[in-house]
Amino acid sequence: MKVTETSNPKPLTFSLLRLLTDGEFHSGEVLAKQLGVSRASVNIALNDTGQYGLTLFSVRGRGYRLVEAPQWLDAKKINDWLKMPDNFHIETAETAISSNTVLLQRAALGASSGSVLAVEWQSAGRGRLGRTWHSGLGNALTFSLLWRFKFGLSGLSGLSLAVGVAMMRALVKLGAENVGLKWPNDLLTGGAKSSGNSVNQPQGKLAGILIEAQGDMLGPSLVVIGIGMNLRLPQAVMKRIDQPVSDLAQFMAKPPERNYLLAMLLQELAEMLTVFAEQGFAPLRAEWESYHVYQDRKVKMLLPDNTEVSGVVRGVTDAGALRVETKQGVQVFHAGEISLREA
Numbered sequence: 001m002k003v004t005e006t007s008n009p010k011p012l013t014f015s016l017l018r019l020l021t022d023g024e025f026h027s028g029e030v031l032a033k034q035l036g037v038s039r040a041s042v043n044i045a046l047n048d049t050g051q052y053g054l055t056l057f058s059v060r061g062r063g064y065r066l067v068e069a070p071q072w073l074d075a076k077k078i079n080d081w082l083k084m085p086d087n088f089h090i091e092t093a094e095t096a097i098s099s100n101t102v103l104l105q106r107a108a109l110g111a112s113s114g115s116v117l118a119v120e121w122q123s124a125g126r127g128r129l130g131r132t133w134h135s136g137l138g139n140a141l142t143f144s145l146l147w148r149f150k151f152g153l154s155g156l157s158g159l160s161l162a163v164g165v166a167m168m169r170a171l172v173k174l175g176a177e178n179v180g181l182k183w184p185n186d187l188l189t190g191g192a193k194s195s196g197n198s199v200n201q202p203q204g205k206l207a208g209i210l211i212e213a214q215g216d217m218l219g220p221s222l223v224v225i226g227i228g229m230n231l232r233l234p235q236a237v238m239k240r241i242d243q244p245v246s247d248l249a250q251f252m253a254k255p256p257e258r259n260y261l262l263a264m265l266l267q268e269l270a271e272m273l274t275v276f277a278e279q280g281f282a283p284l285r286a287e288w289e290s291y292h293v294y295q296d297r298k299v300k301m302l303l304p305d306n307t308e309v310s311g312v313v314r315g316v317t318d319a320g321a322l323r324v325e326t327k328q329g330v331q332v333f334h335a336g337e338i339s340l341r342e343a
Helices: 011-019 028-035 039-046 075-081 099-108 159-173 258-279 282-291
Strands: 055-059 063-067 089-096 115-122 140-149 179-182 186-189 204-215 221-230 298-302 308-316 322-326 329-333 339-342
Touching (some): 011 028, 011 039, 028 039, 099 221, 159 179, 159 186, 159 221, 159 258, 221 258, 258 282, 282 308
Parallel strands (some): 089 115
Antiparallel strands (some): 055 063, 115 140, 140 221, 179 186, 204 221, 298 308, 308 322
């Protein structure tokens, strides 16, 4: 998702916003004393918080009040909700260039499988096809998971689709409706039905998956799985994004608490990755197809050479490639730089 550039929140801004989480008015003078800074520093740090998707009231004589405070990430809460906390090493951070970038660097230094980095604000979060993923503070979930495999890079085919299955399992358990998958690595809302029945026109992107791999063809290998999911996107943020987007709040009366959602996603990812390590994507193929919003629908694909191919989606292969019935017969397409749209 490409957006206009936004400055990074300062450490003082985070400290002040955490003090304002209770939703009450706090005078600038009291806030300044609590943090040992000047009154002017408080004013500067809280200026332009609207760019982060937050609404801050400033009333003379009363101070500052934060409307709908962020749900801050908390590693302890996440661990408490995990069934198998020993499988993960969870860390949260206020800011990072990109959680994927940081974990890839740590992987090169020997970080263990199951390392998780969840970030409040990414200054250069990345998506597929060079897109930038961006969101407000506390109203989206952006995290990365490091996972190591004994086999080589050639055995990772279909992993992005398998990750989508794990995410759908978590959302279905949480009661999300009208959510589906789009090949190869997006979750959509707005007509897609998680039951796998016929669907209406998808309306917006709910989440994206970015997988980056390192290793040898014969093994071992590792992947960093980056996930960005919109929970409750403010209009101020949505206006800066140049493609249709949506969030869980549009389709769930009460979206899950942010840390609980992350724990559920990690749980499903761990279970899926265990199966994938033993059997690959094949046993997950039918389930993935049941969630695909374009299954048996007419689509058009923009290929790297700017040519278009139209046809009807007939599922995917055991390696996760898309099967499309065209005038020339059933053709197989691999992710690469292909852009898929409904015809």
